[in-house]
Amino acid sequence: MSADADKSADVDQRAASLAHEPEEPLPPHLEETPGLGVVVIGAGDMGLRHAEHWQAVGARVLAVVDPDLERAGAVAARFGAAASATPERALADPEVAVVSVCTPTHLHARLVVAALDAGKHVLCEKPAALTLRDALAMRDAAERTGKALRIGFMRRFDPAFETLMAYTERAGRPLLAQATITAGVRPKRLMHDALANGGPIIDMCCHVFDLWERMFGGEPNAVSARGYTFSDDKPELAGISQRALDSALIMLEYGGGSVGQIQVSWGLPSGIEPVERHTYVGPAGLVTVDWNRHVTLRDASGVTRWRSQGVDPWRAEIAQFRRELLEGAPREVPDIADGIAALRVSLAVLEAIASRRVTVPAEVADMEEVMEEVEA
Numbered sequence: 001m002s003a004d005a006d007k008s009a010d011v012d013q014r015a016a017s018l019a020h021e022p023e024e025p026l027p028p029h030l031e032e033t034p035g036l037g038v039v040v041i042g043a044g045d046m047g048l049r050h051a052e053h054w055q056a057v058g059a060r061v062l063a064v065v066d067p068d069l070e071r072a073g074a075v076a077a078r079f080g081a082a083a084s085a086t087p088e089r090a091l092a093d094p095e096v097a098v099v100s101v102c103t104p105t106h107l108h109a110r111l112v113v114a115a116l117d118a119g120k121h122v123l124c125e126k127p128a129a130l131t132l133r134d135a136l137a138m139r140d141a142a143e144r145t146g147k148a149l150r151i152g153f154m155r156r157f158d159p160a161f162e163t164l165m166a167y168t169e170r171a172g173r174p175l176l177a178q179a180t181i182t183a184g185v186r187p188k189r190l191m192h193d194a195l196a197n198g199g200p201i202i203d204m205c206c207h208v209f210d211l212w213e214r215m216f217g218g219e220p221n222a223v224s225a226r227g228y229t230f231s232d233d234k235p236e237l238a239g240i241s242q243r244a245l246d247s248a249l250i251m252l253e254y255g256g257g258s259v260g261q262i263q264v265s266w267g268l269p270s271g272i273e274p275v276e277r278h279t280y281v282g283p284a285g286l287v288t289v290d291w292n293r294h295v296t297l298r299d300a301s302g303v304t305r306w307r308s309q310g311v312d313p314w315r316a317e318i319a320q321f322r323r324e325l326l327e328g329a330p331r332e333v334p335d336i337a338d339g340i341a342a343l344r345v346s347l348a349v350l351e352a353i354a355s356r357r358v359t360v361p362a363e364v365a366d367m368e369e370v371m372e373e374v375e376a
């Protein structure tokens with residue numbers, strides 16, 4: 001029997017055994033999720049990835065939703081699922097326990113709230129939302145319905161992250177952290193649209209903000225930044241009404257004296273290979289990271305190297321969420337509070353750029369106000 005079939009059999013066996021143990025009181029989420037039917041909303045790159053991983057961990061992909069019906073149909077056909085342009089019918093299906101939201105970011109809140117209100121658990125791709133108002137509405141809906149709402153900061157399931165955390169512990173504190181993240185203009189125009197995916201300060205840096213929040217034990221207490229649009233003259237992006245900043249230098253101050261600096265750009269010429277490198281300098285060592293390839297620690301004991309074995313962090317994240325839902329495993333998949341925390345840092349960066357002042361994530365305004373300032 002294949003590993004996938006094995007997992008599928010696990011789920012079926014567990015559902016069957018649960019059905020024969022009425023005297024064992026079950027937590028409500030177990031009663032509601034036997035077999036774990038899944039709907040994927042958004043049939044792009046992430047939607048396909050989620051569907052593949054849900055199926056691989058033994059869930060049943062029941063429907064794929066995308067207004068581009070051809071896309072929805074192509075993905076649905078791979079999983080024997082139904083395709084539809086709108087989510088209503090899929091959300092009304094009592095067989096559906098979980099919804100993966102994989103649409104452009106500005107649509108997350110509406111779809112997440114609809115899914116929660118329909119009584120489904122939700123895994124929403126990162127970043128949670130573009131605005132605090134949306135993110136807080138998502139949080140309120142999760143609280144109101146008692147359903148799980150998780151945000152796909154899948155890097156927490158990347159062995160490179162685990163290794164980085166261990167090596168930076170050995171490097172000591174305070175840490176001077178530096179991340180360089182560069183790429184050519186993104187082929188998906190919505191990534192550069194301030195009103196859709198929000199540009200790299202929201203879309204890409206949220207991974208680093210989430211990671212550093214874990215590493216430094218809390219959000220930054222001071223943020224300064226300068227932002228640029230290097231892609232102004234790039235014809236690929238002509239016609240986007242509100243172009244997001246595509247490049248920035250960001251400085252974050254954390255408790256305990258650690259500091260982080262991010263140099264980010266999606267404004268290089270199209271086709272330039274994306275690069276992500278981090279360097280961490282501490283009193284006891286130096287850690288360098290070529291993201292998802294190598295992590296290296298240099299300290300008094302010599303050089304310690306870690307090399308990626310190609311583990312897929314999305315698979316690990318989805319497998320863990322399934323365990324949390326079906327087996328009551330402790331929560332490890334980040335939730336909406338983590339999504340809000342990372343969004344606050346993104347908004348603090350945008351506000352620091354707009355105002356040329358130092359900002360504080362805990363006091364940050366919503367993006368609409370920040371954008372008004374950017375435009376003023």
Ligand SMILES: NC(=O)c1ccc[n+]([C@@H]2O[C@H](COP(=O)([O-])OP(=O)(O)OC[C@H]3O[C@@H](n4cnc5c(N)ncnc54)[C@H](O)[C@@H]3O)[C@@H](O)[C@H]2O)c1
Nearest residue numbers: 042043044045046065066067068102103104105125126127
């Ligand atoms: N975890 C990561 O590292 C990672 C990587 C890439 C993207 N993402 C996030 O995943 C999300 C999707 O990104 P993507 O790269 O898959 O984008 P994509 O453009 O490949 O796919 C998005 C899909 O959503 C569909 N869509 C648009 N409006 C919809 C609606 N109302 N209902 C249903 N579907 C709709 C589009 O037609 C498209 O097929 C974004 O929030 C992005 O930030 C996360």
